[in-house]
Amino acid sequence: MSRTLRWTASAMAAATLAAAVAGIVVSVVAASQGADRSVPPAGLAGLLVAVLVPSSVGLFVALRRPGNRIAWILLAGPLSVAVVMTGDAVAGLALHGHPDSTLGAWATLVAFEWPVLFLWPLALAFVFPDGRLPSPRWRPAAAVACVASVGIVTLLFLAPKLDGPYGKVPNPLPFDIPESVLLPLFWTCWAGLLASLFLGAAAMRARYRAGDAQQRRQVLWLAYGALLVPLWLGGGSLWSLLIGSTDPIDGIGLTVFQVWPGVAVAVAVTRHGLYAIDRLLNRTLVYAALTALLAGTYAVVALLVGLVVGGSAWSASLATLVAALAFRPLRDRVQNLVDRRFARARFEAVRLLRDFLDEVREGRAEPEDVGAAVALALGDPGAEVVFRLPETAGYADRNGRVLEGLPDDGRARSVIGRELGVLLHSPSLPPDLLRGVLDAAAVPVELARLRVELRLQLAEVESSRARIAQAGYAERRRIERDLHDGAQQRLVTLGIVLRRLQRSLPREAQLLNPALDAAVDEVAGAIADLRTIAAGVRPPRLDEGLAAALADLARGCAVPVDVVATADRAPPEVEAAAYFVACEALTNAIKHASPTRVVMHTARVDGVLRLLVSDDGVGGAQAASGTGLPGMVDRVAAQGGTLAIDSPQGAGTRVAVELPCAS
Amino acid sequence: MRVVIAEDTVLLREGLAGLLQDAGHEVVGRAGDADSLLALVGEHSPDLAVVDVRMPPDYDDEGTRAAAEIRRLHPETAVLVLSQHIETRHIVELVSAGGGFGYLLKDRVLDVDDFLDAARRVADGGSALDPQVVATLIGAPRPVAALDELSPREREVLSLMAEGRTNAGIARRLWLTERTVETHVRTILMKLGLSATGDDHRRVLAVLTYLRAIKG
Numbered sequence: 001m002s003r004t005l006r007w008t009a010s011a012m013a014a015a016t017l018a019a020a021v022a023g024i025v026v027s028v029v030a031a032s033q034g035a036d037r038s039v040p041p042a043g044l045a046g047l048l049v050a051v052l053v054p055s056s057v058g059l060f061v062a063l064r065r066p067g068n069r070i071a072w073i074l075l076a077g078p079l080s081v082a083v084v085m086t087g088d089a090v091a092g093l094a095l096h097g098h099p100d101s102t103l104g105a106w107a108t109l110v111a112f113e114w115p116v117l118f119l120w121p122l123a124l125a126f127v128f129p130d131g132r133l134p135s136p137r138w139r140p141a142a143a144v145a146c147v148a149s150v151g152i153v154t155l156l157f158l159a160p161k162l163d164g165p166y167g168k169v170p171n172p173l174p175f176d177i178p179e180s181v182l183l184p185l186f187w188t189c190w191a192g193l194l195a196s197l198f199l200g201a202a203a204m205r206a207r208y209r210a211g212d213a214q215q216r217r218q219v220l221w222l223a224y225g226a227l228l229v230p231l232w233l234g235g236g237s238l239w240s241l242l243i244g245s246t247d248p249i250d251g252i253g254l255t256v257f258q259v260w261p262g263v264a265v266a267v268a269v270t271r272h273g274l275y276a277i278d279r280l281l282n283r284t285l286v287y288a289a290l291t292a293l294l295a296g297t298y299a300v301v302a303l304l305v306g307l308v309v310g311g312s313a314w315s316a317s318l319a320t321l322v323a324a325l326a327f328r329p330l331r332d333r334v335q336n337l338v339d340r341r342f343a344r345a346r347f348e349a350v351r352l353l354r355d356f357l358d359e360v361r362e363g364r365a366e367p368e369d370v371g372a373a374v375a376l377a378l379g380d381p382g383a384e385v386v387f388r389l390p391e392t393a394g395y396a397d398r399n400g401r402v403l404e405g406l407p408d409d410g411r412a413r414s415v416i417g418r419e420l421g422v423l424l425h426s427p428s429l430p431p432d433l434l435r436g437v438l439d440a441a442a443v444p445v446e447l448a449r450l451r452v453e454l455r456l457q458l459a460e461v462e463s464s465r466a467r468i469a470q471a472g473y474a475e476r477r478r479i480e481r482d483l484h485d486g487a488q489q490r491l492v493t494l495g496i497v498l499r500r501l502q503r504s505l506p507r508e509a510q511l512l513n514p515a516l517d518a519a520v521d522e523v524a525g526a527i528a529d530l531r532t533i534a535a536g537v538r539p540p541r542l543d544e545g546l547a548a549a550l551a552d553l554a555r556g557c558a559v560p561v562d563v564v565a566t567a568d569r570a571p572p573e574v575e576a577a578a579y580f581v582a583c584e585a586l587t588n589a590i591k592h593a594s595p596t597r598v599v600m601h602t603a604r605v606d607g608v609l610r611l612l613v614s615d616d617g618v619g620g621a622q623a624a625s626g627t628g629l630p631g632m633v634d635r636v637a638a639q640g641g642t643l644a645i646d647s648p649q650g651a652g653t654r655v656a657v658e659l660p661c662a663s
Numbered sequence: 664m665r666v667v668i669a670e671d672t673v674l675l676r677e678g679l680a681g682l683l684q685d686a687g688h689e690v691v692g693r694a695g696d697a698d699s700l701l702a703l704v705g706e707h708s709p710d711l712a713v714v715d716v717r718m719p720p721d722y723d724d725e726g727t728r729a730a731a732e733i734r735r736l737h738p739e740t741a742v743l744v745l746s747q748h749i750e751t752r753h754i755v756e757l758v759s760a761g762g763g764f765g766y767l768l769k770d771r772v773l774d775v776d777d778f779l780d781a782a783r784r785v786a787d788g789g790s791a792l793d794p795q796v797v798a799t800l801i802g803a804p805r806p807v808a809a810l811d812e813l814s815p816r817e818r819e820v821l822s823l824m825a826e827g828r829t830n831a832g833i834a835r836r837l838w839l840t841e842r843t844v845e846t847h848v849r850t851i852l853m854k855l856g857l858s859a860t861g862d863d864h865r866r867v868l869a870v871l872t873y874l875r876a877i878k879g
Contacts, residue, residue, distance in 0.1 A: 484747040485717060488769075489672045495773040496678035503685055503775065520773050527770045531748060540748045543723075548751065552799070 002066040009062035012075040016055045016082045020048045023086035026093050035096035035165075047085055047258065051078035054120075054262030069131030070124070074265060077120020080113075081258060087111040092165045105172040108164045115152045118193065121225075121261045122149070125200030129218050129268060134207040141199040148192030155186045212427065221264035225257075289334050290327075298323045346436035349377035353440035360444055367447035368398040374423060377437050382411060383425040385441070387449035389456070395422065398448070400455045417442035421449055462640065469638035473576040476538040483534040488527055495523040539579065546575040546609075550582060550600055559590055561598045568604040570661045577639045578602065578611045578659055581632045585613035585655045588629065593617025593653055604661065611657040621647040632657075664710040664786050667692040669700035669726065670745075671718045679713060679772065686779050695719065697729035704733055704740055711786040715769075716746040727753045734764065741785045745769045749795045758790055758827075759871055765791030765827070780832070790827030790867045797825040800874040812854050820847040825870045 058074025065071065087110030094104035126133060126142055133142055158175050159182060161168045204223045208216055298319045305315035339347040356373040359365035365373075371385035386395045386403060395403040406413060412427040416438050423438060502516040534540070541548045547565035554561035569575070582600055589595050595615035603610045621629065629645065632655070636643040641659035666688050670676035673695075680690045692703035696719045704712055712733055716726040730742040731753065741763035744754070754766045765785040771793065772778045781791035801810065801822060813821060816837075823833040830848065834841045848866075857869045 481722065485672075485722060488747050489675055492769045492772065493672065493675040493678050495770065496675070496682060499773060499775050500678065500681050500685060524770050524773050534748070541750060544750055552749075555799070 005066035006063055009059055009066070009071065009075055012079050013055050013059040016051055016075070016079040019079070019082035019086045020051050023082065023089045024048060026086065026089040030089065030093035030096060033093070033096060035092050047081070050258035050262070051082045051085075053259060053266065054078050057262055057266045070128055070265070073120055073123050073127075074262070077116075077123070078258070078262075080116040080120070084111055084113050084116055087113075088165070091169075095164055095166055095169070099166065099169075102172065104164070105162070105169050108162045108169045109157070109172060112156050112159070112162050113153060115149075115156070115193065117258065118197065119149050119153075121257060122193075122196055122200050124222065124261050124265070125197075125204050128204075128207075128222055128265070129215070134203050134210065138203055138206075141196070141203065144192055145196035145199065148189045148196055151185065151189035152193055155182055155189060158182060218268040221267050222261060225260040225264055286331070286335050286338050289338070290331055293330055293334070294323045294327065297326055345379075345430065346433045349433055350436045350440045352377045353437060353444070357440075357444055360447065367444045367451060370441055370444040370448055371398055373444070374437055374441050377440075378425060378429055378433065380426045380429060383423060384411075385416070385421055385423055385445060385448075387421045387445065387452050388419050389449065389453050391453060391457070396449075396452050396456065398452075400452045400459075402456070414438055416445050421445045465638045466640065469577070469635065470573045473538070473573050476576075480534045480538040480540060483530055483537070484540070488530050488534075491523050491527050491530065495520050495527075498523065538576070542572070542575060542579055545569055546578055546602060549575075549579050550602070553579075553583060553586065554600065557586065557590070557598075559595055559598055561586065561600060563600045565600070565602045566604050570604060570609045570659070574609055574639055574659050574661050577635050577641070578609055578657065581635055581643070581655075581657055582611060582613055584629075584632050584635075588621065589613070589615040589617055589653060592621065593619065595652070607661050609659045609661050611659070612654065614652060614654040616652045618649075619647045619651045619653050620649045621645060621653045664783075665689045665691045665707065666782075667694065667700065667703045667707060667709045667712045667740075669694040669697070669703075669712065669718065669729070670715040671695045672715075675769075682772065682775060682778070683713075683782070697725040700729050701732060701736075704737055708737065709740055711741045711743060711782060713743050713745060713782070716744060716750075724750075724753070727757075730764070731757060734760065738763070741765075741788065743767065743782055743785050743791065745772070749793070749799060751796060751799060754792075754796060755800070755871060758792055759868060762788040762790060766796060767791060767793045768795060781827075784827060784829075792826045792867070792871075794822060794826055797822045800825065800871070813851060817847055817851050817854075820844060821851050821870065824848065824851070824866060825874065827867045 054074045055078040058071045058078075061068050062071035062075060087107045091104050091107035091111050094101040094107055098104065122145055126138065126145065133139065157173060158171075158177055160171055160176065160179060162171055163169075201223075204219065208219045208223050211219060301322045302315045302319035305318050306312065309315060336347070339350075353373055356365060356370065360367050371383070374385055375381055375383035384397075386397055386406065388394075389396055389402070392402075395406060397403060406422060407424065410427070411424040412429075414423045414425065414434060415421075416423055420442060423434075423441070425434070498516055498520050502513060502520075505512060535552075539549045539552060541552050545567065546569075547563070547567055550563045550565050554563045570578070586598060586600070589598050593615050595617035598613065598615045601610075601612040601614075633643050636657055636659065639659050640662075641657060643658075644656045645653065646656070647653040666683050668676055668679055668683075668690060670679060676693055676695075680693065683690055691707045691709055694700040694703050700712065700714065703709075712730075714726040714730050714733075716724055718725040718729075726744055726746075730744050733740055733742050734757065738761075742757075743765040744757075745767055747769055749768065757764045758766065763785060765781055767778070767781060771781070785791050801818070810818070819837060820833055823836060828836065830841055830844045833839075834844045837844070839847075852869075855870075
């Protein structure tokens with residue numbers, strides 16, 4: 001479907017070009033034969049430009065957006081104008097010296113449809129730029145315009161006598177309607193058409209007033225043109241009253257009237273991002289220039305080599321090689337030139353963002369600062385980039401703060417890349433600049449949002465690890481309590497029962513005494529074991545502070561252990577972590593380092609609990625070897641702390657731990 | 664003597680009561696938590712309150728805090744605190760605050776004679792400190808030069824002194840004559856620079872004060 005439409009559009013543009021060129025050729029031939037022409041060849045050349053400008057804009061739009069109605073108006077209007085002009089030229093040539101020429105009569109009939117010059121700008125005034133009326137209230141006005149246009153075109157076909165270049169010519173169509181019927185109808189339609197021109201100008205104005213800044217800029221140029229309509233018609237009437245002939249005014253007016261809408265649409269498309277085809281135009285320009293340059297290069301090289309060497313195979317190969325080598329640098333050069341010439345702001349902005357990306361790659365800038373770079377590139381200090389989080393589909397700012405929603409503060413929103421982030425910006429930015437910046441910002445935004453996401457997830461993992469560790473300490477505490485208050489209590493009770501039994505034995509049963517003593521000893525041993533187990537799960541002395549717990553730990557150790565501990569308290573989970581790390585460090589030292597002395601030192605400095613366990617053993621411990629060290633590292637990391645091990649071979653081991661006391 | 668027992672485990676409470684009654688003491692009240700303990704002590708003015716450290720509602724150190732309260736409000740009632748594990752929170756302060764206070768691990772009860780002895784001593788205004796608490800104090804984290812000068816036997820005697828035992832008690836425990844113990848005590852006090860005194864509790868106090876001072 002769209003393929004057919006594209007072909008149709010191309011065919012219409014080609015037909016317009018062909019008709020206009022044919023018209024000029026015929027005019028030139030007629031002039032050379034001395035025919036008296038109403039429109040001079042110079043005027044025809046002006047009209048060639050007048051039809052080709054809107055026609056090519058229409059073609060570009062249609063190729064990119066085949067469904068766009070404006071494109072078809074821009075294609076159909078100039079085509080009809082070209083046909084009418086060509087008809088005029090053909091009539092001038094065919095009727096020159098042959099007043100009865102049938103071809104001349106038909107050409108005159110075609111040329112008689114000159115009001116088509118008004119019709120396509122009128123249509124444009126009503127429906128530019130979105131192909132729809134400004135509002136449903138404009139339907140009656142549009143209906144008047146349609147009826148008047150169709151009526152004029154039809155009535156002109158039915159006229160019995162046609163105004164030819166050299167006087168009246170009979171209509172070749174087989175109709176015979178008296179002028180007394182046609183003329184009132186014609187003037188009615190003509191009045192309708194004139195009214196429609198004013199209505200079109202009013203529609204333009206209404207659209208301008210209702211639109212936002214962007215739409216206003218797109219409509220502005222065409223609106224200026226629409227303002228010229230009353231000026232032209234009024235001026236023409238005044239001229240005819242004062243001087244007589246309106247030909248010069250009509251000629252200038254018609255040309256302006258044809259060129260203006262095309263230029264206005266072209267400006268809206270290229271400078272204000274209408275239909276988003278400015279890139280296409282840009283590319284076309286670049287490749288056209290590139291093709292010309294490469295062809296030139298090829299030709300020059302082939303020619304020079306041919307002159308020097310003589311062999312055509314050699315010259316062709318060498319020219320191909322040179323052209324191929326020149327392609328890439330030429331392309332960049334031409335692209336830069338075109339951008340610099342036709343999209344200066346965009347060119348600068350994109351270059352700034354490219355420089356920023358280079359800095360990011362070299363580690364001199366953080367990708368999260370892309371928002372600032374974009375604001376600078378756009379010249380919009382209020383511009384801000386928020387990153388879309390891949391996992392949650394939420395948004396976060398540069399600091400990794402998750403946003404409740406996008407701020408609704410009147411700033412416009414533009415999606416960066418494929419949902420990588422959103423640019424919040426002033427609503428009145430040139431779309432071309434904006435799009436260039438959005439494209440150029442995609443890579444740093446992608447980098448930044450992954451980093452932001454990673455940081456958020458890392459924070460989540462850290463807090464969940466801390467929660468798990470805390471739950472672990474709470475569980476140890478519960479188990480310790482259960483051992484002391486459950487099993488141990490019952491063993492004590494059992495021991496008391498045995499003791500009371502023993503003390504109530506009658507004298508003759510006293511021989512049971514040794515057995516009961518043994519039983520009570522067993523119970524006491526079990527209680528002692530249980531106490532040791534409970535202390536291993538969690539030393540109850542931790543309730544009294546890390547210093548007390550470490551002192552107990554040191555006392556129960558086979559190797560002399562010096563404890564220099566602060567009496568300052570830290571949060572329970574921090575003290576627990578420090579205690580267990582100290583336990584593991586001590587166990588490791590005794591197991592692997594054969595020290596003669598171990599020193600445990602704690603201090604609380606600036607909200608950080610420091611623990612240092614050092615021994616005078618063999619050293620050479622590594623974080624990876626042995627089971628204790630990774631365990632310590634995990635324990636410390638769960639509290640957001642750090643652990644450093646310094647263990648040179650043969651010179652003892654120092655385990656230094658820092659735990660933040662978040663309280 | 665008249666005793667109030669506070670212990671939330673009923674079987675253990677009844678066992679303790681049985682032991683004390685077997686020894687001829689009168690158990691005038693049984694409590695399961697600190698509040699009813701304080702009420703019973705106020706009502707009966709017993710000679711001794713035997714108190715568990717962990718009691719409802721939080722099972723933390725309600726017993727110790729109730730003990731301090733009793734010592735403050737009812738100085739005539741001595742307190743013997745029983746614990747499942749060693750802790751020194753408040754304990755040393757309570758012992759140091761004056762006679763009539765004891766702190767023992769629960770399983771000491773299984774040495775029935777020792778336990779009854781300690782209970783009697785505390786009720787009479789003396790002290791009883793669990794050997795493990797004493798060990799905790801003596802085995803202080805910092806090396807103590809003065810303690811290094813003591814012979815092993817003298818350290819043993821020092822520990823028993825700190826527990827609140829009399830010279831006779833120490834002699835019985837170490838299978839020594841009382842005269843030998845007296846000699847050891849004199850030597851220890853001299854080495855530590857403490858003045859000799861006949862009062863058992865004042866002696867405990869001096870030793871504890873010394874130990875706490877060097878412990879820093």
